[in-house]
Amino acid sequence: MTHPFDAAVAAFSPTLPLGVAFSGGADSSALLLACARRWPGQVHAVHVHHGLQAAGDDFAAHCAAVCARWQVPLVQRRVDARHAPGDSPEDAARQARYRVFDEVLQQEWQALGIRTVALAQHADDQVETLLLALSRGAGLPGLAAMPARWQRSGVTFERPLLGLPGQVLRDWLQAQGEIWIEDPSNQDLRYTRNRIRHQLLPALQAVFPQHRDTLARSARHAAQAQGLLLELAEEDLKRVGHPPAIALLQGLSAARQANVLRHWLRQAHGCMPSEVQLKELLRQVQACTTRGHRIELKVGRGQVLREGGVLGWYN
Template sequence: MTHSFEQAMAAFRPALPLAVALSGGADSSALLIACAERWPGQVCAIHVNHGLQQAAGEFEAHCKALCQRLNVLLAVQPVAAGAAPGQSPEEAARSARYKAFESLSLDGIGQVAIQSIALAQHADDQVETLLLALSRGAGLPGLAAMPSHWQRAGIDWYRPLLRVPGRAVRDWLRARGETWVEDPSNGDLRFTRNRIRAQLMPVLEAQFPAFRDTFARSSAHAAQAQWLLLEVAQGDLAAVGTPPQIRALQQLSAARQANVLRHWLQSEHGCAPSAAQLQELQRQIAACTTRGHRIEIKVGGGFVRRSNDRLHWYNPRVLAP
């Protein structure tokens, strides 16, 4: 069920010291204020300046003033968030942010060795993420939306506000007389996420008042199912080998074969095949009944190739097997 801002913060128990990702908007400002008051001297802030809009300077100035008032150490990291081919500007900016968060935290901020990072996405952001995943025909990883806690590079990452409606965060700030910087791009309806927030969310609120809770439950079910598929994939990959043996793959059902191929490509090569690429790869595996059968299929940023009795993935721009 949805929580108040106070309930969410009371339940939040990260490993300290903690870094808060601070954009200067309402959500991250509220999160930093609450954390700094609860754990004085144990909280730092990280502000990533993408330099992508005129308001970037205003965001940075707000973050500096807020951290000075809270006596919180602030690390400001400028990044170049140019989009790679096939990557949206939003994806490029998000990737640059996470790399900056991770780099600063691993190196330490000042003399502080960061143990946890807190991000300020709330329940409305979670709904928007799920709806975007549905609109793109995503599988279970997309439908699971955003996790509330995970580990990466030895750091604990948290989203403590995922059960808090966005309006509750802003109400908490207003009640305290706090200010924030409004991102001017939030009103730009060219972005799908903004259209969801401005046009679709009010309809959901009117027709299904509990939609934040029910959508969150669906995402939790998807996340649980994805963990189960991961366990199956890990066992199957151990059985078929790394790189996978073609004959062993052929002994699996189509669903388990697809599952283990996705896991192999992602875990070993950081490659996410499209549905069409995976389907063609499975068709070729099924047809591979002679020694002379050749397999070479584009998958992600590289190719899957048959070599003797096994499959290999390679990037021709780096090194072929």
């Protein structure tokens, strides 16, 4: 009988050569080893040193040794992933990783022809992401959790292991006689994700053994609904203009105003307003009925201001 992990890798059909994000942990080690065996000479690894803990140097050394033994070319980059006050540590680290991916892909990997990058998140990571989003009162983008496939800067990112529990990956890797490193921060219960992993998921497993499949289905429903909202936002942004005309915005329902303004701010200015900020922006737009009425609101690292009949943005 085919091992579930082997079946998942066999079903993965990336464009070669392939890049694999490699942390040195069990999940990325299993994915990198399986891909290197399936496509020898066609796989390249990238390791990001986040600069957040002293053990990071040991992680980097481990990754270099493993890649040398497996004969997999490795690119390593060090970043400062410290988060600003009030920001999510996890989000800061993720954004730092993607900045590295952009840099590597645009330079070294582009020369190698790499247009697909594989990430090793699995079904338990997906459940944690969805529960974390619920704990923060997230909207549909958060409830959609992690996509299995998406594009960034012309490169396709794929998560071929999202249907597998994490233990399946670790069991497979152990059966290969391989070792991995454990990130000590994964045991730190100050982080909400770790409390979900160590305290909530065991309870879910005991009460709802099928929770991975059912929550993944909910995430897919949310992703589909978010896709429809995105299509509507793009149509409405064409209607109200870029930048948005205040009078045309006022002709939309409050829900469509909120949807198109979120899309405009995210697409054009790279920021996502909080619920409080968006509510206040909608109030100011609705109240803007005279020539001298001002609109002024801080959103993210910038400000939304009225410029004649349209909304402007200033950093």
